[in-house]
Amino acid sequence: MARPKEFDERAAIGRAMDAFWARGYEGTSTQALCEATGLGRSSIYNTFTSKHALFMRALDHYAERGIVARTALLEESGSGAERFRALFSYTIDEEVAHHGRGCLVVNTVAEFGERDPEVKARIEADTRRHLALLSACAKEGQLDGTIDGDRDPGAIAEFAHSTVAGLRLMSRRGAGRAAMESVAAIALDAIAAK
Amino acid sequence: MARPKEFDERAAIGRAMDAFWARGYEGTSTQALCEATGLGRSSIYNTFTSKHALFMRALDHYAERGIVARTALLEESGSGAERFRALFSYTIDEEVAHHGRGCLVVNTVAEFGERDPEVKARIEADTRRHLALLSACAKEGQLDGTIDGDRDPGAIAEFAHSTVAGLRLMSRRGAGRAAMESVAAIALDAIAAK
DNA sequence: CACATTTTGGACCGATCGATACAAAACTGG
DNA sequence: CCAGTTTTGTATCGATCGGTCCAAAATGTG
Numbered sequence: 001m002a003r004p005k006e007f008d009e010r011a012a013i014g015r016a017m018d019a020f021w022a023r024g025y026e027g028t029s030t031q032a033l034c035e036a037t038g039l040g041r042s043s044i045y046n047t048f049t050s051k052h053a054l055f056m057r058a059l060d061h062y063a064e065r066g067i068v069a070r071t072a073l074l075e076e077s078g079s080g081a082e083r084f085r086a087l088f089s090y091t092i093d094e095e096v097a098h099h100g101r102g103c104l105v106v107n108t109v110a111e112f113g114e115r116d117p118e119v120k121a122r123i124e125a126d127t128r129r130h131l132a133l134l135s136a137c138a139k140e141g142q143l144d145g146t147i148d149g150d151r152d153p154g155a156i157a158e159f160a161h162s163t164v165a166g167l168r169l170m171s172r173r174g175a176g177r178a179a180m181e182s183v184a185a186i187a188l189d190a191i192a193a194k
Numbered sequence: 195m196a197r198p199k200e201f202d203e204r205a206a207i208g209r210a211m212d213a214f215w216a217r218g219y220e221g222t223s224t225q226a227l228c229e230a231t232g233l234g235r236s237s238i239y240n241t242f243t244s245k246h247a248l249f250m251r252a253l254d255h256y257a258e259r260g261i262v263a264r265t266a267l268l269e270e271s272g273s274g275a276e277r278f279r280a281l282f283s284y285t286i287d288e289e290v291a292h293h294g295r296g297c298l299v300v301n302t303v304a305e306f307g308e309r310d311p312e313v314k315a316r317i318e319a320d321t322r323r324h325l326a327l328l329s330a331c332a333k334e335g336q337l338d339g340t341i342d343g344d345r346d347p348g349a350i351a352e353f354a355h356s357t358v359a360g361l362r363l364m365s366r367r368g369a370g371r372a373a374m375e376s377v378a379a380i381a382l383d384a385i386a387a388k
Numbered sequence: 389c390a391c392a393t394t395t396t397g398g399a400c401c402g403a404t405c406g407a408t409a410c411a412a413a414a415c416t417g418g
Numbered sequence: 419c420c421a422g423t424t425t426t427g428t429a430t431c432g433a434t435c436g437g438t439c440c441a442a443a444a445t446g447t448g
Binding site for chain 2: 392393394395396397398
Binding site for chain 1: 422423424425426427428
């Protein structure tokens with residue numbers, strides 16, 4: 001073998017993710033990435049090939065974390081309606097706790113749109129997974145009678161997904177808990193069984 | 195007097211706005227700004243002082259246009275509920291027509307967060323104006339009986355504002371008309387009188 | 389027609405961009 | 419303890435960044 005790496009790759013990706021999260025792709029220089037990760041340029045390029053590739057790793061890391069967290073959250077909750085309630089209030093709590101950090105995926109969509117094919121593929125994959133998760137919740141909610149049965153579960157999923165994005169955007173621009181909660185309350189009511 | 199400018203300042207701001215809109219603040223170089231506006235560096239710096247200042251002008255221009263368009267749209271519509279319906283479908287039509295351009299304000303919130311005080315002030319002002327507009331619509335809707343009277347008009351405004359942001363974000367990541375319409379339908383139902 | 393004033397184009401500034409080259413350092417398997 | 423392999427720090431690359439300088443060009447005014 002050879003000389004081992006002196007750092008934890010996963011941890012480095014996490015730090016890089018934080019940097020991109022705060023300042024965006026274009027707004028984060030390779031120098032800033034070195035400082036955020038504590039690595040030298042050589043280590044970064046030797047391990048991750050390029051700034052763009054590191055961003056992809058960071059995006060993957062973020063998306064994976066998010067899906068895992070949300071899957072756990074939704075599964076440990078009770079009825080369909082309660083799952084959506086848990087999702088919204090978890091989002092709000094997180095944003096309040098992190099002082100309006102927002103969402104890396106939301107930021108990335110805003111920054112890139114559909115311009116970059118690799119980014120676009122990640123966004124699409126993440127969206128698909130979230131919609132599948134939410135769609136399943138909607139269906140369960142319709143079965144247990146807590147979610148409006150007249151609605152397409154896919155539409156409910158899309159609505160909830162969009163609502164979460166809206167909340168994260170609100171938070172990033174500095175909206176307070178009260179405002180976010182009033183949005184979540186209306187959104188929840190919208191999909192609840194009548 | 196002296197030598198007159200060879201270009202229309204307003205038009206130049208419009209072109210710069212388009213460039214920032216597509217690629218963000220950090221993603222738009224001064225060279226790109228020259229090409230987008232058709233101006234030389236000297237003219238840009240002589241007229242707008244700095245990239246940042248030009249961005250502020252572009253943001254102001256965008257916000258003003260938006261408020262004017264939305265004010266007109268909401269005033270020419272009928273009942274409160276119809277106004278919100280018009281708002282959502284106008285948003286969707288616009289996004290479909292422009293192939294998922296999204297919203298410059300949304301993008302700017304995502305890129306800057308609360309980091310830049312001048313940007314933040316603009317975002318806050320634009321948000322305040324939109325919320326006032328939407329809040330008035332909500333109140334009218336409650337009077338004419340088309341909007342849920344049990345709800346705080348401010349909350350309805352916040353919800354509608356967040357929904358529009360959500361739609362623009364969906365569009366920017368490539369969502370189709372159908373998905374956006376299903377979100378709008380649920381959102382509309384949420385605030386309608388029961 | 390000359391003067392004062394402004395705009396314009398183009399050269400140019402130091403700083404920083406993302407990325408690479410290279411040799412010293414650090415490790416493992418033999 | 420040596421050979422082989424990889425990582426690391428440093429120096430550096432050309433390109434581009436945002437911004438400035440300056441002389442030529444273009445106008446209204448006297």
